[in-house]
Amino acid sequence: MADSHQAVITGMGWVTPLGQDLEGVWKRLLAGDCDSAPTTLFDASTFPSNFSAEVRDFELSRFLGDGYERHKVGSRNTQFALAAAEMAWQDAGMPSCDGLDPTRVGVYLGGGEGPLDFDNFAEAAVRGWKTDADGRGHLDTLAWAEVALTHLQVSREAEQEPNLAAGHLAVRFNAQGPNFNTLTACAASTQAVGEAARTIRRGDADVIIAGGTHSMIHPLGVTGFNRLTALSTRNDSCATASRPFDRTRDGFVLGEGSGIVILESVEHAERRGARILAEIAGYGSTADAFRITDIHEEGRGAVAAMRGAIEDAGLTLADVDYISAHGTSTEENDKVETLAIRAFFGDRAEQIPISSIKSMMGHLIAAAGVVEVITCVLAIRDGILPPTINLQHPDPNCDLDYVPNQARKAEVNIILSNSFGFGGQNDTVIIRRWE
Numbered sequence: 163m164a165d166s167h168q169a170v171i172t173g174m175g176w177v178t179p180l181g182q183d184l185e186g187v188w189k190r191l192l193a194g195d196c197d198s199a200p201t202t203l204f205d206a207s208t209f210p211s212n213f214s215a216e217v218r219d220f221e222l223s224r225f226l227g228d229g230y231e232r233h234k235v236g237s238r239n240t241q242f243a244l245a246a247a248e249m250a251w252q253d254a255g256m257p258s259c260d261g262l263d264p265t266r267v268g269v270y271l272g273g274g275e276g277p278l279d280f281d282n283f284a285e286a287a288v289r290g291w292k293t294d295a296d297g298r299g300h301l302d303t304l305a306w307a308e309v310a311l312t313h314l315q316v317s318r319e320a321e322q323e324p325n326l327a328a329g330h331l332a333v334r335f336n337a338q339g340p341n342f343n344t345l346t347a348c349a350a351s352t353q354a355v356g357e358a359a360r361t362i363r364r365g366d367a368d369v370i371i372a373g374g375t376h377s378m379i380h381p382l383g384v385t386g387f388n389r390l391t392a393l394s395t396r397n398d399s400c401a402t403a404s405r406p407f408d409r410t411r412d413g414f415v416l417g418e419g420s421g422i423v424i425l426e427s428v429e430h431a432e433r434r435g436a437r438i439l440a441e442i443a444g445y446g447s448t449a450d451a452f453r454i455t456d457i458h459e460e461g462r463g464a465v466a467a468m469r470g471a472i473e474d475a476g477l478t479l480a481d482v483d484y485i486s487a488h489g490t491s492t493e494e495n496d497k498v499e500t501l502a503i504r505a506f507f508g509d510r511a512e513q514i515p516i517s518s519i520k521s522m523m524g525h526l527i528a529a530a531g532v533v534e535v536i537t538c539v540l541a542i543r544d545g546i547l548p549p550t551i552n553l554q555h556p557d558p559n560c561d562l563d564y565v566p567n568q569a570r571k572a573e574v575n576i577i578l579s580n581s582f583g584f585g586g587q588n589d590t591v592i593i594r595r596w597e
Contacts, residue, residue, distance in 0.1 A: 168443075169359035170596060172436045173254025173424035174536045175246040179215035179417050179524055182245065184253065188540050192569040194551045196522045198400040198415050203379045204280075211393040213400035214379045215417035215524025217242065225249065226334075233330055235317045237276030240327040242420035242529075243375035247331050250371070254424040255436060268339035268367040269328045270358035272350025272374035274528040276322035280380055282313040327375050339367045345528060347583030348488070350374050351421065352531030356445030356591050358425050368430040375420035376528035387416060390455060392492060404525075405552035406489035406518040407496045407560040414490045417524025421532035423539075440539045443576075443594040444477065446470025450586030456494060457582055461502025467588035468506050468578060475592040477576065479507050482514060484547055484572065486534045486579040487564075489518025490525055495582065497559040504562070515572060517550045517565040531581035531589065538577040538593040546571050 174184060179197050181187040198215045206212040223230040225245040233244055256262070290306025293299050320326065325343040332341055340361055344353050351374025358372035378384070387393045394413040396403035404415040431438055448470065450463035457463065472479065488499055504511045519537055526533055541547055546569050553566040575595040582588050 167363050167365055167427040167429065168441055169362040169425050170428050170431055170441045171423045171439045171539060172426050172431050173250040173256070174439065174539060175249025175253060176419065176421040176533055176536055177217055177220065177242040177246050178419040178533060179217055180522065182220065184249065191519055191522055191537060191548045192546060194522065194549050194567065196401045196551065198403060198524060200400070201379060204381055206384060209384055210388045210395045211384060212397050213403070213415070215415050216379060217419050229334060233334065235321060236330050237318070237321040237326070239274060239276050239375045239377040239420065240321060240330050242377065243271065243273065243327040243422065244330055244334060246373065246375070246420040246422040247334065247371050250422040250424050251335065256424065257434070262369065264336045264338040266339050266368040267335065267337040268361065268370040269331045269337050269341045270354045270361065270370050270372045271328045271343045272345065272354040272528045272531065273324050273327040273343045274345060274350070274376035274378065275324045276326065277377060277380045278322055278382065279315050279318040280382070282315065285313060286310040331371055335371060337371060346587040347585055348525065348527055348530055349581040349583035349587040349589040350528035350531065352535065352579065352581035352589040352591055353447060355423060355442060355532055355535055356447060356589055359442035359445060362425055362427050368427050370425045371422060372425050373420065373422035373532040374529040376526060377418040378527055379416055379418050384416065394491065402552045404491045404521045406487065406491045406521050406550050407500070407557060407564045408553050409555040409557035411491045411493065411496065413492055414520060415524040417526045419526045419533065420529050421536050423532060423535065438596045440542055441594045441596050442591055444471040444475025444592035446474060446590045448588045450588065452586050455584050457498050457586065459498065461498045461505060463586055463588040464499060464502035464580065464582060465506045467590040468580070471578065471590040471592050475594070477592065479510050481576050482578050483574045484541065484577045485514055485516040486538050486577060487516050487518045488580045488582045489520055489550065491520060499580065500560045500562055511562055515547055515563050515565050515570065517548055519548050521551045531579070534579050535591060535593060538579050542574050542577065542593065542595050545573055547574070
């Protein structure tokens with residue numbers, strides 16, 4: 163490979179349903195905590211799934227201080243990203259923006275669309291809907307426009323664009339280098355971290371603010387996932403609803419939040435005396451080329467992504483100490499991910515501990531992968547693996563070691579982290595201890 167620069171993580175931050183500080187959330191994950199609860203962001207009482215994993219008690223001003231006024235117009239997911247990036251930037255011990263070459267500082271996000279101006283959009287739709295004499299309905303676009311032009315908020319319309327979070331980060335940190343946003347569904351932020359690492363490795367940037375952010379806890383988001391039968395409907399027991407690899411699983415719990423890592427070339431990090439947390443040592447990215455919402459029944463894309471990441475890192479199957487699973491708690495994903503791990507690792511699959519933090523965190527969609535990367539770094543640091551909670555009923559199709567219900571001490575040096583998204587996207591990264 164022509165790449166000559168190692169890409170290392172020097173800072174991390176997150177905004178999650180379990181909290182907004184790095185160590186506090188990590189402790190809760192190791193304790194097997196879950197904060198799924200009835201949805202409060204909108205009235206979901208009539209929806210098939212009326213609960214979610216919300217970010218609570220969040221105030222952007224607490225993180226940005228004097229910079230808050232400039233970014234307060236940002237959508238919910240943009241504000242999450244700003245807060246997570248601020249924490250990661252501080253965690254990395256970065257100098258002020260003026261102390262860096264801004265053209266060598268980039269942004270690479272897996273950022274989802276922001277929530278729509280739903281109430282005003284709905285009012286315009288209702289006001290514009292007309293019924294003919296024969297009872298047939300149609301949209302009167304002139305009537306719709308009269309409401310829309312006076313009620314829809316310009317800033318909210320702009321801020322729902324998926325790339326706006328990356329734009330806000332560029333402004334906040336004077337990042338004038340490469341700026342990308344990828345929206346490959348649930349694999350987006352793993353892809354962002356992997357592609358950011360490659361950008362550094364080929365010498366196109368010294369520092370990249372990488373990760374993801376998303377908030378789909380709104381009527382359109384929940385409706386879509388309910389129509390796909392992807393969400394758990396265990397409304398009477400929402401804290402135990404996310405149960406990856408369990409025989410009684412019935413879908414994921416919709417979460418929201420952001421995770422950000424600061425990636426640097428090792429030369430840049432060492433030059434400024436930074437603390438290096440881990441290395442992004444390998445990355446694989448594939449498409450199933452199969453169906454839009456179903457992963458290939460033999461896991462061919464997942465196998466290829468894992469193989470690509472291992473080969474990119476120059477490792478063997480025997481080197482992997484732990485797998486951070488995509489583990490959504492849907493029937494198909496968990497079964498096929500298990501099958502893919504078995505197909506790729508062979509007999510060794512039964513010796514590798516695997517777990518899914520979505521059992522506790524919920525599914526953060528575009529932000530899910532990077533949050534899992536952060537837990538991988540912490541697992542390496544502390545020598546302990548987060549559990550898969552709510553795993554009580556063995557499934558014959560999911561028969562590997564999923565670290566059930568309790569955290570487990572383990573020496574961990576190399577971790578493989580999987581993310582799979584609608585559309586058949588598969589992304590895998592290798593996180594390696596830095597020594």
